[in-house]
Amino acid sequence: MRVLVTGGAGFIGSNIVFELVEKGFETYVVDSMHTGNEKNLEGVMDSVRLFKCGAGEIPSLSLPKVDFVLHYGIYSSSPMYKEDRRRVAEAIGDAITVFEFAKDCGSRVILCSTSSLYNGLPTPWREDAVPLVTDFYTEARIAIERLAELYHKLYGLNVITLRHFSIYGPKEEYKGQYANNITQFLWCMMKDKPPVIFGDGNQTRDFVYVKDAVEAAMRAMEKDIEYDVFNVGTGKDTSFNKIVEILNRKLGKNIKPKYVPNPIKNYVYKTQADPTKAEKILGFRAKTTLEEGIDKTIQYYKQLEWIPDV
Numbered sequence: 001m002r003v004l005v006t007g008g009a010g011f012i013g014s015n016i017v018f019e020l021v022e023k024g025f026e027t028y029v030v031d032s033m034h035t036g037n038e039k040n041l042e043g044v045m046d047s048v049r050l051f052k053c054g055a056g057e058i059p060s061l062s063l064p065k066v067d068f069v070l071h072y073g074i075y076s077s078s079p080m081y082k083e084d085r086r087r088v089a090e091a092i093g094d095a096i097t098v099f100e101f102a103k104d105c106g107s108r109v110i111l112c113s114t115s116s117l118y119n120g121l122p123t124p125w126r127e128d129a130v131p132l133v134t135d136f137y138t139e140a141r142i143a144i145e146r147l148a149e150l151y152h153k154l155y156g157l158n159v160i161t162l163r164h165f166s167i168y169g170p171k172e173e174y175k176g177q178y179a180n181n182i183t184q185f186l187w188c189m190m191k192d193k194p195p196v197i198f199g200d201g202n203q204t205r206d207f208v209y210v211k212d213a214v215e216a217a218m219r220a221m222e223k224d225i226e227y228d229v230f231n232v233g234t235g236k237d238t239s240f241n242k243i244v245e246i247l248n249r250k251l252g253k254n255i256k257p258k259y260v261p262n263p264i265k266n267y268v269y270k271t272q273a274d275p276t277k278a279e280k281i282l283g284f285r286a287k288t289t290l291e292e293g294i295d296k297t298i299q300y301y302k303q304l305e306w307i308p309d310v
């Protein structure tokens, strides 16, 4: 079976590519290398065909027909869209190119989306919630999700959308300042620097270990579902203060965070998935506990020669 992964040289994408290669898929990667890096694919490069270009260039690549398209190659963080608001249009245009390619191939699509589109709504967040207008990043994702549904309704495109919560773990180093809070706190504390926290540290996130996000994608590929949307979260939220406490304990340190006034207008104070639908229909449940996930993350970054300054 053939699969195309956009964003496959990025954090989540490269973790998925390793799993696909392990499972014997003929794997193609399209990545603009904006936050991706070939080094994330070290160890599988012989088994993967990598195209270093944006998803919008797919029609010019003479790719073979694929069975699955996993679309993860989208600007991955809210500040990226604030820096250049036209990226909203670029992300939507790329998604249309990806859906056209999948339609022409007759391939199924796993569409990566985000829990950020629930921002401002009361938790826990369910898939049928109606998003508020909060952010450029989320406007792009909402439009892309709706277009996926339209391609399904008009052309029978099979799409499973996965709304990821706060993912952390190995291979995040090339995201630098855009990496998950757990990972950035860890990088600081490994260098004996205080992690910087906006506000009082009581804000919470539903943290998901990256291997569980990979598992969600694998489940989505296995299921014969024509169109649906699922949360990829644990259902539990943890405060930034608690994360720093866990990291101190595991690193054998006693570093106090540096609390600074929150400069972000549309800041999110709490995220928490309702994982019920994903468990029931997709058969997906995040298995990795926060303690296990943080242990594995520490192990990974300790063996790297270099970790980013954030």
Ligand SMILES: NC(=O)c1ccc[n+]([C@@H]2O[C@H](COP(=O)([O-])OP(=O)(O)OC[C@H]3O[C@@H](n4cnc5c(N)ncnc54)[C@H](O)[C@@H]3O)[C@@H](O)[C@H]2O)c1
Pocket (backbone or CB within 6 Å): 006, 007, 008, 009, 010, 011, 012, 013, 030, 031, 032, 033, 034, 035, 036, 037, 053, 054, 055, 056, 072, 073, 074, 075, 076, 077, 094, 112, 113, 114, 115, 163, 164, 165, 166, 167, 168, 175, 180
């Ligand atoms: N990490 C999280 O907590 C999280 C949460 C929710 C959603 N997501 C989504 O998951 C996806 C992957 O994010 P990630 O966390 O792995 O970060 P990432 O930045 O490492 O991954 C994005 C990858 O896509 C590539 N890319 C960006 N624009 C592209 C384009 N136009 N064409 C082709 N490739 C492009 C980047 O170079 C990078 O390799 C993103 O869509 C992101 O929005 C991530």
